[in-house]
Amino acid sequence: MYLVGAGGQLGAAVQARPNPSWVLRPLTSAEIDITDPASVARALTDLGPGDVVLNCAAYTNVDGAQTDVGRAFAVNRDGPANLARATAAAGAWLIHISTDYVFAGAAATADAPRRTVPYEPDEPTGEPETVYGASKLAGERASMAADPRTTIVRTAWVYTGGPDSPDFVGTIRRLESQRDELSVVDDQTGSPTYALDLAAGLAELIAAGPGPTTCGVVVHATNAGAVTWNQVARAVFEELGADPARVRPCTTADFPRPAPRPAFSVLSGSSWAAAGLTPLRDWRQALHAAVHSAGAGVG
Ligand SMILES: NC(=O)C1=CN([C@@H]2O[C@H](COP(=O)(O)OP(=O)(O)OC[C@H]3O[C@@H](n4cnc5c(N)ncnc54)[C@H](O)[C@@H]3O)[C@@H](O)[C@H]2O)C=CC1
Secondary structure, eight states: OEEETTTSHHHHHHHTSOOTTOOOEEEOTTTOOTTOHHHHHHHTTTOOTTOEEEEOOOOOOHHHHTTOHHHHHIIIIIHHHHHHHHHHHHTOEEEEEEEGGGSOOOBOOTTOOOOOSOBOTTSOOOOOSSHHHHHHHHHHHHHHHHOTTOEEEEEOSEEOOOTTOSSHHHHHHHHHHHOSOEEEEOSOEEOOEEHHHHHHHHHHHHHHOSOTTTSSOEEEOOOBOOEEHHHHHHHHHHHTTOOGGGEEEEOGGGSOOSSOOBSBOOBOSHHHHHTTOOOOOBHHHHHHHHHHOGGGGOO
16 A cells, blocks of 8 residues: 655654555655656556555645645645546546535635535535645545546644644643643534544455545545534643643634635535445544543654
8 A cells, every 4th residue: 555645744653554455655845746657657666456555645824825835735736636537547446535624615704604514525626715725625526537546535634632742632731731721613513533534444445445435525524513623722732631621712803814714614424424424523532532641652
């Protein structure tokens, strides 16, 4: 199993879950540049039928992408297209990771209409509001066009949650010990996803193999549940034995960012179950495991 993007957060989590059903070939950005077809060909020289290429590589700086448009599209659109051409030629199976940001959503503003129904994979995405989302949507389309057997797995709000992790959960852990009070946005709703749970889900998908329900489809994989960032931060405080009342609510307008954040981006898990795969557990159980598990330091 070729793991592209092995040096990233999800790539590290996949490697932390060794699986007897595959021989892992991790490829970091030092070993493959997915924007360069020659580099892809070199790194995947031995690719053959029966091989799996799991693409966790991406340009993930959502705010940076607003101005670094060319690079975002090169990595997030052209990269997966290059990988898909390689898997199509070899008869291998590409599993490509995508994001809730492909949906247009409505930016989190005081007067935005509030959607409350999780997104299904076959729903029209609309026009993504961010360059990152647009580049990832273009990558879904380009990879599926180049290799129709590609499986697109959309996820959201991924964290490992270790005390030193740069993700949201790790950041809140550190801030708890540094600040008396925190303000965290309470008007963006999504599904926090523990990277190790997603990695386990991807292992199950790979073990299931490329069949009619797993191949050439878009599926959604997140921990179950829908919460705001503020609720996640309060739950982290609870896990640390700290008073969650120290986490104050605020609005997106209080912290303007270059890229607008969606007010609601919950992904439905029904497609994952329909593919015969085990639903990822509830976000709150996963958070508990992340904060207390030794494996939380992954990434
Ligand atoms: N982190 C999150 O909250 C979410 C992530 N995703 C998606 O999950 C996937 C994994 O994300 P993370 O592990 O969190 O991201 P990450 O930023 O931690 O890792 C991405 C990796 O891709 C590598 N990379 C970048 N450009 C490359 C290139 N041209 N060639 C080869 N490698 C390159 C980077 O070196 C990095 O190791 C991505 O597809 C991302 O879009 C989806 C939803 C939420």
